[in-house]
Amino acid sequence: MVYSLLVRKRTLSFDITIFQTPSFGEKKGYKDVYRLILEGNNHKDVLEKVFQTFNVADRMPADYDARYLSTGDIVLIDEGKKGQTYYKLCPQGWQIINRIHVR
Numbered sequence: 001m002v003y004s005l006l007v008r009k010r011t012l013s014f015d016i017t018i019f020q021t022p023s024f025g026e027k028k029g030y031k032d033v034y035r036l037i038l039e040g041n042n043h044k045d046v047l048e049k050v051f052q053t054f055n056v057a058d059r060m061p062a063d064y065d066a067r068y069l070s071t072g073d074i075v076l077i078d079e080g081k082k083g084q085t086y087y088k089l090c091p092q093g094w095q096i097i098n099r100i101h102v103r
Helices: 002-007 043-053
Strands: 012-020 031-040 074-078 084-090 093-097
Touching (some): 031 043, 043 084
Antiparallel strands (some): 012 074, 074 084, 084 093
């Protein structure tokens, strides 16, 4: 019993915001389309959950009105005092970008 408590990973709450352009493939005009709180061990874990949730119609929240998550979309992970990190979905996977790319 004690061993399992020592091995268990700590889960954190992350404030997630999804940004999309009005039409697929555009480079400018990003708008925030959805915001939620997700639990996860790290950024990679949370980004996988975001991708799985917003790419399967049965998993999408009822109040989500935007399109499926696709290449070029941006996810903001806000950790409050620890800062904000922006990730862009590229063909190779998620890549960290600067805030300036979100317009």
